[in-house]
Amino acid sequence: MALYAAAAAVLAGVENRQGSLKGLVYASNFQNVKQLYALVCETQRYSAVLDAVIASAGLLRAEKKLRPHLAKVLVFELLLGKGFRGGGGRWKPLLARHQARLKAELARLKVHRGVSRNEDLLEVGSKLGPASQVPRFVRVNTLKTCPDDVVDYFKRQGFSYQGRASSLEELRALKGKHFALDLLLPELLVFPAQTDLHEHPLYQAGHLILQDxxxxxxxxxxxxxxxxxxxxxxxxxxxxxxxxxxxxxxxxxxxxxxxxxxxxxxxxxxxxxxxxxxxxxxxxxxxxxxxxxxxxxxxxxxxxxxxxxxxxxxxxxxxxxxxxxxxxxxxxxxxxxxxxxxxxxxxxxxxxxxxxxxxxxxxxxxxxxxxxxxxxxxxxxxxxxxxxxxxxxxxxxxxxxxxxxxxxxxxxxxxxxxxxxxxxxxxxSSASLAEVPTPAPVPSPVPKRKRRRKAVASEGT
Missing domain, CATH: 3.40.50.150 (Vaccinia Virus protein VP39)
Structure with missing residues (x-):
């Protein structure tokens, strides 16, 4: 598939010092740069682990036409990622022939290093730090809609709304399909870390801005x-x-x-x-x-x-x-x-x-x-x-x-x-210096408006 070929090309470019990872992703002309960027970052993070598993399983010896960078991307998807996206094309049956061996080598590596989680295989510098725990912040674009209409839309999609957060710990604890209103900004919704809304119709219609x-x-x-x-x-x-x-x-x-x-x-x-x-x-x-x-x-x-x-x-x-x-x-x-x-x-x-x-x-x-x-x-x-x-x-x-x-x-x-x-x-004035206006506190939960709500687009137009 084009996604895996593009990811392999970016990894090769980074290794050959042709540019930064992000710069190469955006220069790749791949349509969904966010998806490509996420895949390349995670594959690179597990690079040493993947190299060890691929070498132990003898994958490149068995599949001589499979290039190393592409192999790394495919094995990441098989063992550590989300599985083959869009069916996996011709790569899925190729990797299926080696799946048992690859999984066995990953398990053997964990036993050898005395760990039980994939994350624990990483070197200290590669482990996910606080940056990976930052939630997905979504600003409601009030030129097109309003927060309570967007909240209702997500609730109809099966999301569970937690109301206005009262602390950072509440935001840090968000999981699955739970989301909340930020404790400071009245138009900012907060979803769990790693939530991907780039394909969401409200984002594509300009009703949502993905902004930290x-x-x-x-x-x-x-x-x-x-x-x-x-x-x-x-x-x-x-x-x-x-x-x-x-x-x-x-x-x-x-x-x-x-x-x-x-x-x-x-x-x-x-x-x-x-x-x-x-x-x-x-x-x-x-x-x-x-x-x-x-x-x-x-x-x-x-x-x-x-x-x-x-x-x-x-x-x-x-x-x-x-x-x-x-x-x-x-x-x-x-x-x-x-x-x-x-x-x-x-x-x-x-x-x-x-x-x-x-x-x-x-x-x-x-x-x-x-x-x-x-x-x-x-x-x-x-x-x-x-x-x-x-x-x-x-x-x-x-x-x-x-x-x-x-x-x-x-x-x-x-x-x-x-x-x-x-x-x-x-x-x-001296008084205003002591009390510079700050944004008004946000009520909890978002109050229902008495006037008729604006319609929220349900398609990407």
Whole structure:
């Protein structure tokens, strides 16, 4: 089947250093990149185990036309995966001839190493860590539907709704077809880890956005009221942009910039599917955008999520659990760029509120950039204290850094993330600094609306 051939090609490319695993997956032209990525990651994680089983069973000696990388993918599916998807094509009868031998060698390996579970065969660096336990967060796109209608839809599909979660432990304990409402974000549903909704009709229709909880924080904390003019400075792939549009209720204007034409084209497709109509896309370097341009004279809100090391990304933690941290040289180059773009954003004359975020764990890209930008700004800006109950705060590297947020699989059950909210000083009174508005608490369970509900699409259109 094409899936297994594509997975084998990616594994060979990674081994031959032709690119990163994720880059090779997206360059493969395989239609379902999420499915391919998951298969390749898991096969690679068990690579040493699979090599040992294949060698002991003599599979490659018996099937001389079977290439090693393809054999590894097929044996993973047979012994450790979901079985042959779509029937397995011509590979299923080939592997069936060796199935008993392969299973016997896997069992022998467990006995030899004194373990009972497949997971225990892995080396320490390859075992699933906290990143693998992060739930599947699903943001309801309020431009097209509402949370209670989506909840009803899933309940009709046999899912069990647990209401609003009261703790991270409740989210961590979700299993099977149980799901809940997030304890902080009122439009965020939470499913068990590894739940795959890419083929779900509501996702394909743009009613659902598959977006990590930490990635939802920037737009939520920027909180532009409907009618505002907003800049999304480094916008692709577009999840945060679509979230901004939902908060604006498509009323106002989002100026979204990105230099990567391919990513911008994918973003345009995402925004169209999500029903976003208030966004103006530009293939342009945000640093080249003039703050004095009259088109941006009314921009009071900026979301800045610049290029970063990505050291907090869940996909990287799962793909390379023992990866080395970014080099000092790379961090120096990235932080210099991030500081430059943040200072540029703070120079827009009408700016009142800005959110700076990264999916990095590194102080150089986070607290250090925010500290230097505030010190160097010619206008009076200050950090805003936000979400006082959030358990993971900024590193204590300068006064006020505790107002920033950090996120991680261990502390917040999300991807690794950093968020800082910056406001023009004169718009904050001493009282407002003490009580910066935060999102209203979500009632539990989601209340039934008295007005007639919008219809939720049941097909992928």
């Amino acid at each position: 909880k930490a990635s939802c924080l920037p737009a939520m904390l920027l909180a532009p009221p409907p009618g505002s003019h907003v800049i999304d400075a480094c916008a692709a792939p577009g999840n945060k942009t679509s979230h901004l549009a939902a908060i604006l209720k498509n009323q106002g204007k989002i100026f979204a910039f990105d230099l990567d034409a391919k990513r911008l084209a994918s973003m345009a497709t995402l925004l169209a599917r999500a029903g976003v109509s208030c966004c103006e896309l530009a293939e342009e370097d945000f640093l080249a955008v003039s703050p004095s341009d009259t088109r941006y004279a009314q921009v009071q809100y900026i979301l800045l999520d610049p290029s970063c090391s990505g050291s907090g990304m869940l996909s990287r933690q799962l793909e390379e659990p023992a990866a080395e941290p970014p080099s000092k040289e790379r961090l120096c180059a990235l932080s210099a760029f991030q500081l430059r773009v943040l200072r540029h954003a703070l120079s827009f004359p009408a700016l009142q509120r800005l959110v700076y975020s990264t999916c990095s764990l590194c102080q150089e890209e986070n607290e250090d950039v925010v500290r230097d930008a505030l010190q160097q700004s010619l206008r009076p800006f200050r950090l805003v204290p936000i979400l006082p109950s959030w358990p993971h705060r900024g590193l204590d590297t300068f006064p006020g850094a505790e107002h920033c947020l950090r996120a991680s699989p261990e502390t917040t059950l999300t991807g690794g993330f950093f968020v800082a909210v910056i406001e023009r000083a004169e718009v904050l």
